[in-house]
Amino acid sequence: MSSGGTTIEARCVWQPRAVLGEGPLWSPSDNAVYAVDIRGARILRLDVATEQGRDWALEDAACWLVERADGDGFVAGLRSRRVVHLRLGASGVEIVGELARLDADRPGNRLNDAKADARGRLWIGSMDDSESAPTGSFFRLDPDGAVTAVDSGYTVANGPALSPDGRRIHHTDSAARRIYAFDIAEDGSLSGKRVHIQFTEADGYPDGMTCDAEGGLWVAHWDGGRVSRFRPDGTLDRVVRVAASRVTSCVFAGPALDQLFITTAAHERTDEPLAGGVFVCSPGVTGLPPARFGLPSVL
Numbered sequence: 001m002s003s004g005g006t007t008i009e010a011r012c013v014w015q016p017r018a019v020l021g022e023g024p025l026w027s028p029s030d031n032a033v034y035a036v037d038i039r040g041a042r043i044l045r046l047d048v049a050t051e052q053g054r055d056w057a058l059e060d061a062a063c064w065l066v067e068r069a070d071g072d073g074f075v076a077g078l079r080s081r082r083v084v085h086l087r088l089g090a091s092g093v094e095i096v097g098e099l100a101r102l103d104a105d106r107p108g109n110r111l112n113d114a115k116a117d118a119r120g121r122l123w124i125g126s127m128d129d130s131e132s133a134p135t136g137s138f139f140r141l142d143p144d145g146a147v148t149a150v151d152s153g154y155t156v157a158n159g160p161a162l163s164p165d166g167r168r169i170h171h172t173d174s175a176a177r178r179i180y181a182f183d184i185a186e187d188g189s190l191s192g193k194r195v196h197i198q199f200t201e202a203d204g205y206p207d208g209m210t211c212d213a214e215g216g217l218w219v220a221h222w223d224g225g226r227v228s229r230f231r232p233d234g235t236l237d238r239v240v241r242v243a244a245s246r247v248t249s250c251v252f253a254g255p256a257l258d259q260l261f262i263t264t265a266a267h268e269r270t271d272e273p274l275a276g277g278v279f280v281c282s283p284g285v286t287g288l289p290p291a292r293f294g295l296p297s298v299l
Helices: none
Strands: 006-009 011-014 021-027 032-037 042-047 053-057 062-067 074-078 082-089 092-101 109-116 122-128 136-141 147-154 157-162 168-173 178-184 190-198 205-211 217-222 226-230 236-241 247-253 259-264 278-281
Touching: 021 062, 021 109, 021 205, 021 247, 021 259, 032 062, 032 247, 053 092, 074 109, 109 157, 122 147, 122 157, 122 168, 136 157, 147 168, 147 190, 157 217, 168 205, 178 205, 190 217, 217 259, 226 247
Parallel strands: 006 236, 062 109, 157 205, 205 247
Antiparallel strands: 011 278, 021 032, 032 042, 042 053, 062 074, 074 082, 082 092, 109 122, 122 136, 136 147, 157 168, 168 178, 178 190, 205 217, 217 226, 217 247, 226 236, 247 259, 259 278
């Protein structure tokens, strides 16, 4: 992978020392960035205005959060492969109900990363919890609760990211160092699977990702200490340096969607003081508004 033309330095805005920080989510109504610590079984919240953080402990670790279209909390994917309706409050976490159970026949799997699209659908990846076998799949969960497996054969499924027009979705198998692109039809079916970006050993592993308003794809480098922006044709455009090697995901946030918040992992990185921290930078482009799951008339 050739070097990009611009390098940006990110600063650590909060240090919760997340064992496996993942899934950052911008909540405009709350002016906060939420994330999960999968191995630490916590939900994290960073107030963007005050830069103050807090967390909630979980019995069943969350792997991702997406806000609900009806405004009633979140949809969360749990390590137990359940998709649930979840609320956060002063007294803790409330699991309101279960929406779906994925990979019921694969007890060695867990959920890992998801995004909603503009139609209120969820795109969810599953993976082998031991990260050794291609038993993971890619699912679509519709607002009416219908579940469709749209692809399979993932060892570590990661980072769904949707293009600004909603006609293309990217999905990653981190173990293969490969980011795929698919075309999305009106009914949510996928076609045209192709390799969009192939990482090398020197790049680390592609992890979580997000698209900006210009169609650029921002990809976290696990064991690479950076986030890279790729143009729509897959060529490298710019790099954000992060003072932690295990960079896990990123999200555009702030009222103008002009800040990039980045999650990292402290797992096996005791020699890195900022590992597990949340970082931020001004990336020079704006992001897309976050989508929510479901329709108010349905939920």
